[in-house]
Amino acid sequence: MDRYLVVLAGAGLGGLARFVVGTSIMSRWGGRFPMGTLVVNVTGSFLAGVLMILLTERLQPHPNWRLFLVVGVLGGYTTFSSFEYETYQAIRGGAPWIGLANIAASVIFGYLAVCLGAWMAFRGKGL
DSSP, rough: OOHHHHHHHHHHHHHHHHHHHHHHHHHHOSSSSSSSHHHHHHHHHHHHHHHHHHHIIIIIOOHHHIIIIIIIIHHOOHHHHHHHHHHHHHHHOOHHHHHHHHHHHHHHHHHHHHHHHHHHHHHHHOO
16 A cells, blocks of 8 residues: 555646646747657656666665655656547647647657656766
8 A cells, every 4th residue: 555655746746836837837938839748758768777777776765765756756747648638639730840849848858858858867977
């Protein structure tokens, strides 16, 4: 039962962080492009790269830390369903290039962020 509570607590924190970061960015950035969701997804990808290397290869923490941080916090923080819906809205709203740019930017920058995070955690650079 403790594993479920650990994930639940982390997801609550991650969801709150997603709301704060996403709305903060969109209030400053504005426009039709869903920059808040993109930033959340890329930073979440980076943190996934860092945390998975640290928690599985470099450190030996209690397994609940991976559940809390990766499954819970990052699961609540990243916004794949928002990304998909915002892409749909852009395309349906007559802005297919914004939708396609959102797909390309999210996938490319998200993947690069995971790679950078994993590399940094594996090499111990900057942490």
